[in-house]
Amino acid sequence: MVIAVRKITPDYHAKLFASKLLQWFDLYGRKDLPWQHNPSAYRVWISEVMLQQTQVSTVIPYYQRFMASFPSLKSLAGATEDQVLHHWSGLGYYARARNLHKTAKLLTSTLDGNFPESLEELEDLPGIGRSTAGAIYAIAYQKTASILDGNVKRVLARHEAISGWPGASATTKILWGIAEKRTPKERTADYTQAIMDLGATLCTRTKPRCQECPVKSDCKSFNAGNPESYPAKKPTKKIPTKTCFFLMISNSSGEFLLQKRRSKGLWGGLWVFPQCDDEKDISIVCEHLNQSAKSWTILPTKRHTFSHFHLDYQPVMIECDPQSALAKQDILWYNPNTPLEIGIAKPIASLLGEIKQKRG
Numbered sequence: 001m002v003i004a005v006r007k008i009t010p011d012y013h014a015k016l017f018a019s020k021l022l023q024w025f026d027l028y029g030r031k032d033l034p035w036q037h038n039p040s041a042y043r044v045w046i047s048e049v050m051l052q053q054t055q056v057s058t059v060i061p062y063y064q065r066f067m068a069s070f071p072s073l074k075s076l077a078g079a080t081e082d083q084v085l086h087h088w089s090g091l092g093y094y095a096r097a098r099n100l101h102k103t104a105k106l107l108t109s110t111l112d113g114n115f116p117e118s119l120e121e122l123e124d125l126p127g128i129g130r131s132t133a134g135a136i137y138a139i140a141y142q143k144t145a146s147i148l149d150g151n152v153k154r155v156l157a158r159h160e161a162i163s164g165w166p167g168a169s170a171t172t173k174i175l176w177g178i179a180e181k182r183t184p185k186e187r188t189a190d191y192t193q194a195i196m197d198l199g200a201t202l203c204t205r206t207k208p209r210c211q212e213c214p215v216k217s218d219c220k221s222f223n224a225g226n227p228e229s230y231p232a233k234k235p236t237k238k239i240p241t242k243t244c245f246f247l248m249i250s251n252s253s254g255e256f257l258l259q260k261r262r263s264k265g266l267w268g269g270l271w272v273f274p275q276c277d278d279e280k281d282i283s284i285v286c287e288h289l290n291q292s293a294k295s296w297t298i299l300p301t302k303r304h305t306f307s308h309f310h311l312d313y314q315p316v317m318i319e320c321d322p323q324s325a326l327a328k329q330d331i332l333w334y335n336p337n338t339p340l341e342i343g344i345a346k347p348i349a350s351l352l353g354e355i356k357q358k359r360g
């Protein structure tokens with residue numbers, strides 16, 4: 001008797017992966033996330049950018065607030081930078097918000113508020129990388145394109161046991177190759193959602209639930225018993241620590257002086273307390289405000305960590321009057337009890353929050 005043996009070709013392997021994933025998605029996939037309703041290019045784009053480096057549960061309230069205020073590309077284009085950053089405050093990586101605003105303005109002035117049709121043109125827009133363009137193309141346009149966000153990188157690195165940090169260009173190239181081979185030409189939108197879901201719900205960063213995974217039978221890292229060894233961690237580099245003083249200058253109305261940072265760079269476009277690096281400069285500021293040097297109090301140090309350095313800051317309480325002392329452009333007096341629609345850097349927002357709490 002001759003037994004026919006099916007040859008497992010890479011193509012067959014990829015098709016099997018997609019079909020198992022889609023069957024699992026039909027049964028268990030998430031189909032009720034806010035951006036899955038009416039998945040227009042605009043809605044997919046906003047959700048994808050918010051989801052970069054941020055978990056779904058954190059993103060949902062931000063996404064809902066953002067969509068309530070800016071329901072269309074044109075409404076986003078018509079907003080001020082302060083309004084956009086206000087809706088982003090707390091999500092971090094503010095260049096993402098500035099790029100959203102820039103792209104909305106660009107598309108409103110050039111394409112009457114529409115997104116371009118081709119994948120290449122999508123990728124050319126400010127802040128839209130290959131993966132975000134792929135998600136818009138697959139989910140909103142229902143065409144074939146691949147994505148490679150953090151969740152997908154983790155799933156593919158584990159399934160194929162790809163060593164190497166996914167941020168390294170050689171590893172990224174390998175992972176893109178696998179992602180493209182596995183993306184089916186049919187049901188691409190569902191597949192895209194399915195592989196993101198697998199990464200977010202089963203193939204999680206720690207303690208993946210491999211026993212429930214639809215693709216475990218040929219997952220190389222699962223079969224080797226070491227899924228958590230993939231993907232490789234970013235090579236560690238000791239990050240430096242910088243120090244500064246945040247000058248919390250308040251007036252007799254209980255308002256605090258904030259100044260707007262220039263649009264580019266760290267905390268670009270956000271409102272912050274004036275700051276100085278040296279304690280000597282505090283008395284210079286006090287003199288400028290016509291205050292005696294004894295009128296300020298330095299509070300204990302706090303830490304804010306960026307991706308590339310720690311910032312150890314000491315808040316300094318300075319009472320000031322009259323309130324016009326520093327009135328000029330890009331400076332405002334902010335009352336924590338009556339917040340304004342502006343973007344405020346996270347540590348400044350939490351200091352203002354503490355003041356508000358104390359006042360009751």
Ligand code: SF4
Pocket residue numbers: 155158159202203204208209210211213214215216219220221222227
């Ligand atoms: S078997 Fe485990 S490691 Fe492999 S893809 Fe599934 S959840 Fe991830």
